[in-house]
Amino acid sequence: xxxxxxxxxxxxxxxxxxxxxxxxxxxxxxxxxxxxxxxxxxxxxxxxxxxxxxxxxxxxxxxxxxxxxxxxxxxxxxxxxxxxxxxxxxxxxxxxxxxxxxxxxxxxxxxxxxxxxxxxxxxxxxxxxxxxxxxxxxxxxxxxxxxxxxxxxxxxxxxxxxxxxxxxxxxxxxxxxxxxxxxxxxxx
Numbered sequence: 001x002x003x004x005x006x007x008x009x010x011x012x013x014x015x016x017x018x019x020x021x022x023x024x025x026x027x028x029x030x031x032x033x034x035x036x037x038x039x040x041x042x043x044x045x046x047x048x049x050x051x052x053x054x055x056x057x058x059x060x061x062x063x064x065x066x067x068x069x070x071x072x073x074x075x076x077x078x079x080x081x082x083x084x085x086x087x088x089x090x091x092x093x094x095x096x097x098x099x100x101x102x103x104x105x106x107x108x109x110x111x112x113x114x115x116x117x118x119x120x121x122x123x124x125x126x127x128x129x130x131x132x133x134x135x136x137x138x139x140x141x142x143x144x145x146x147x148x149x150x151x152x153x154x155x156x157x158x159x160x161x162x163x164x165x166x167x168x169x170x171x172x173x174x175x176x177x178x179x180x181x182x183x184x185x186x187x188x
Contacts (some may be wrong), residue, residue, distance in 0.1 A: 003075050003090065005035040005096040008115055013075060020074045026051045027067040031089075034080060038098060039091030041083035100129075107131045 006012040013020045013160055020027045033050050034042055048060045057063070068080050068087055081088050089095075101118050103112035113133050134143035 004094040030067045034089035035095045038089045038093050038095050041086050041088045043086040109137055
């Protein structure tokens with residue numbers, strides 16, 4: 001049962017190419033977090049922090065178990081496993097954001113941009129990432145358009161984007177350098 005998780009637009013999951021209704025916001029957040037780390041265990045404490053931003057209820061661990069159980073029913077019984085000290089999304093899951101990261105790390109920027117071409121709704125972070133790639137490619141018009149779509153770009157939000165989407169310091173620097181190059185194309 002192939003699972004595809006789409007994070008480069010609105011969160012979506014497909015099982016056997018059929019869309020799945022993912023449930024309430026915290027359950028969706030859990031899936032997104034596990035998807036960004038597919039094949040790698042995510043500590044229960046990190047999951048609780050992501051779901052409740054430091055204000056966890058006493059029943060947080062039990063609620064996480066409930067969300068995992070519900071996601072397993074939707075995605076398949078082996079989709080999410082307990083992996084002490086937390087949970088892991090099956091490494092065979094196809095996650096567009098991980099594919100994107102892999103393409104950027106390999107310098108295959110045009111292919112990385114093509115992943116965004118399949119998304120009909122753009123998140124602000126996706127516009128920032130697109131602007132960065134267009135900046136590196138020297139594509140001025142597209143860089144300007146992506147920056148205009150991400151109007152409130154500031155250093156803090158750019159850094160947050162880089163932390164969410166790029167794994168290491170080198171790729172984070174690559175992202176921020178691309179944004180600087182894109183900004184150079186923007187009208188004054």
